[in-house]
Structures are given as structure tokens and as C-alpha cells.
Amino acid sequence: MRKALILFSSFAVLMAFGQEKRFVSVKKAMKLMGTAFEITVVAPSEEIGYINIDEAVSEITRIEEMISSWNIDSETSQINKNAGVNPVKVSQELFSLIERANKISEITDGAFDITYASMDKLWRFDGSMQRPPTDQQIRESVSKVGYKRIVMDVEAQTVFLPEVGMKIGFGAIGKGYAADRAKEFLISKGVKGGLINASGDLTTWGTKATGEKWMIGIANPLSKDKVFSWLPVIESSVATSGNYEKYVVFKGQKYSHIIDPRTGYPTKGINSVTIFAKYAELCDAMATAVFVMGKDSGIHMINQIDGVEVVVIDSENKIHKSSGILFNNNQ
Structure with missing residues (x-):
């Protein structure tokens, strides 16, 4: 009788495994908030995945209509x-x-x-x-x-805003916020895993359909097809700001498109900043802030904030990182 029970239990486990749902990854790229978005969801089928993505797009569009400086009705x-x-x-x-x-x-x-x-x-x-x-x-x-x-x-x-001519804008925080809200919306709908990439502002949850972790590469600003190191992004967010596409050069000096709002001068000395934190909104804002503050001050500040890490690549293409980032600088 005991042997029969063991065989029956094994058969039941096999049946349960056979009936386990198979999930697929569904990805869609589009232009939202004036920039490139890519949304990936883990879903029971492609049809459901695309429905989930369309719902996320609606949420991002709603946020854009609220924070856009170009929409006169926002x-x-x-x-x-x-x-x-x-x-x-x-x-x-x-x-x-x-x-x-x-x-x-x-x-x-x-x-x-x-x-x-x-x-x-x-x-x-x-x-x-x-x-x-x-x-x-x-x-x-x-x-x-x-x-x-x-x-x-x-x-x-x-x-x-007490002075005529004053303005606010969410260019350095809006995409991250939109990614966070879209993620929260999809989680509330029962989507078990996904990745939202808002032109470098990236947030994840769960795992890939294969069960693997979501991974991001720290790119070399001087050769974007090369990666310094791959890092897992688990229930977390990442944002990267770089000056390798928008800059000007005068008398041999390179000036980034990221301007210090306190002085009006472009930042110098950094090629890229990558921030890791729970929320894409915070990553987005802090990536800009570290760029403006500079390598030493920026990393020192990040080291004082729990749950936030940074990788900085300076103008000489050397890697610097906060205390919680674990990889070899010589990679």
C-alpha cells in the first residue's frame, strides 16, 4: 500500500509539472514621450502579452499628458x-x-x-x-x-512660480517616473515579469520567461558595442546618462549637453553615469545629478544613500564605482 501511495504521489507530481503554464517573453519598441521606449513582458501567450504592453503604453501616455511642457493643456x-x-x-x-x-x-x-x-x-x-x-x-x-x-x-x-519666465520641466526625471508607473500598473494586473526601457532608464521585475535574471551591460562610451561588465538587475532599476552623442568642442575642450543648473555651464570630466536603485525615477534624477556634481562628489554622495549605487566612466574612459558595486575595474 505504501509503495502504491509513493507511485501515486510521483504520478501526481508529474501531472502537475506537465500542466505547469509555459510563459513567453513579448517585446515591443515604440516612441513615447519623444524618445525610444521598449517594453518586454512575460505572459502566458503573445496575445495577452501585447494586451499588457498596450495597457502600459496607455499609462505612459497619461503621464506624458500630465508632465509634458509641449502639451499646452498639461x-x-x-x-x-x-x-x-x-x-x-x-x-x-x-x-x-x-x-x-x-x-x-x-x-x-x-x-x-x-x-x-x-x-x-x-x-x-x-x-x-x-x-x-x-x-x-x-x-x-x-x-x-x-x-x-x-x-x-x-x-x-x-x-x-513667483517670477515671470520661470519654468519647470521633467526631462531629467519624467521618463523614469513613467517607467515606474507602467511597471506598477503591470504588476497590479498580475504580470509576473518584465522590463521597461525608457531610452536608458530601465526598470525590471520578476525574471525572464526562461527564469534567468535580467542583465544590463555597462557600455564603453568610446565603443558602444563593447561592454565593461554585465550586472544583474533584480526587482530594481537602472538609468544611464552619457555625453557621447550630444556635445560640442571649443579649443580642444569637450562640453557635455548636460548643463549645471546652478552655473549655466556644461559639465566636464565625465563620459557616462549609471545609477542603480529601486525606482527608475530616482535613478533618472541621480544620473543627472552625479554628472553635474562630478566624479568624486557624486560618488561620495551616492555612498551615503542606502540602496543606491553608481558606476562612473570619466573623460579618460576609466571606471569608478560606489562601494556596493562588485566588479573589477580592470575588466
Whole structure:
């Protein structure tokens, strides 16, 4: 009887294994928020996977309609339009996003600042610049920048920019936030695993359909087809900022398209910054902040923040990393 029970139990286990659902990875690339997005989901079938992706796209589009500076009807555009005139009542979602952005500005001593949008666009990285702007022009360009000037009324849920010409923009945090929200939405729908890549702002959950971990490569800015090291991204996010595509050179000096909002001058000394953290929103903002702060100050700051790590590749193509990153610099 005991032997029969063992055989029956083994048969039941085999039956259960045979009935286990097989999942597939479904991927789709598209343009959203003015940039390249790629969404991968692990689903029971291709049909369900594409439905999940379409739902994620709807969520990202909703966020874009809220934070876009190009959409004249967005809440962000209304705040900018009423600068120096009236406070604007906004949704709790946008109010909270601005609060978190300002907190990052405090942590980074203004290296990250959503009022960077107030800067006059003196620097152009499309090949049309013949000479750098003057020091006076640069000083004037940042005269209306400063996150501490944003007036927020918690009870009324309003945002006010007190000076005409002030603007806010979410170019250095918006894609990461959208990726996070799309991820949360898909998880709420029961999607067991996936990856959202918002033009370098990447977030993952679960595993691949094969059960393998999601992996990202730290690329060589001087040869993008080569990888310094592969690192697993487990229930986490990554964002990379680089100056290898948008920059100008004057008198042999390379100037990045990433501008210090405190000074109006382009950053120097770094080729790329890759941030690892739980949320893509934080990765997105911190990648910009470290670029602005510089290698030493940026890594020192990241080492003080739990759950956040950084890999910096300097202008001489040397790798530097925070204390929690475990790979050999000589790879």
C-alpha cells in the first residue's frame, strides 16, 4: 500500500509539472514621450502579452499628458503659463512628483533642479554653435533657476512660480517616473515579469520567461558595442546618462549637453553615469545629478544613500564605482 501511495504521489507530481503554464517573453519598441521606449513582458501567450504592453503604453501616455511642457493643456504647462501671475491647483500625483523632485534637489545641493527649464537655451548641440556664449550671457541664463523659489501650498494643493519666465520641466526625471508607473500598473494586473526601457532608464521585475535574471551591460562610451561588465538587475532599476552623442568642442575642450543648473555651464570630466536603485525615477534624477556634481562628489554622495549605487566612466574612459558595486575595474 505504501509503495502504491509513493507511485501515486510521483504520478501526481508529474501531472502537475506537465500542466505547469509555459510563459513567453513579448517585446515591443515604440516612441513615447519623444524618445525610444521598449517594453518586454512575460505572459502566458503573445496575445495577452501585447494586451499588457498596450495597457502600459496607455499609462505612459497619461503621464506624458500630465508632465509634458509641449502639451499646452498639461498641468505642467499651466504652472509655467501662470508663472508670476497665479498659483495653479494640480493633481495630487503631480504635486507629489514635484515634492520628490525638490527633495532630490536638496540632497544634491541643486545639481538636480526641475526649474532648469527656466534657462535660456544658449548652448546648442546640433552643430550650429560657432563659439561659446559669454560669461555674462551664461550668468543671465540661470537668473530664474532655483528650486527653492517654487511655492507649494499643501492644503490648497497649488504650485506657484513667483517670477515671470520661470519654468519647470521633467526631462531629467519624467521618463523614469513613467517607467515606474507602467511597471506598477503591470504588476497590479498580475504580470509576473518584465522590463521597461525608457531610452536608458530601465526598470525590471520578476525574471525572464526562461527564469534567468535580467542583465544590463555597462557600455564603453568610446565603443558602444563593447561592454565593461554585465550586472544583474533584480526587482530594481537602472538609468544611464552619457555625453557621447550630444556635445560640442571649443579649443580642444569637450562640453557635455548636460548643463549645471546652478552655473549655466556644461559639465566636464565625465563620459557616462549609471545609477542603480529601486525606482527608475530616482535613478533618472541621480544620473543627472552625479554628472553635474562630478566624479568624486557624486560618488561620495551616492555612498551615503542606502540602496543606491553608481558606476562612473570619466573623460579618460576609466571606471569608478560606489562601494556596493562588485566588479573589477580592470575588466
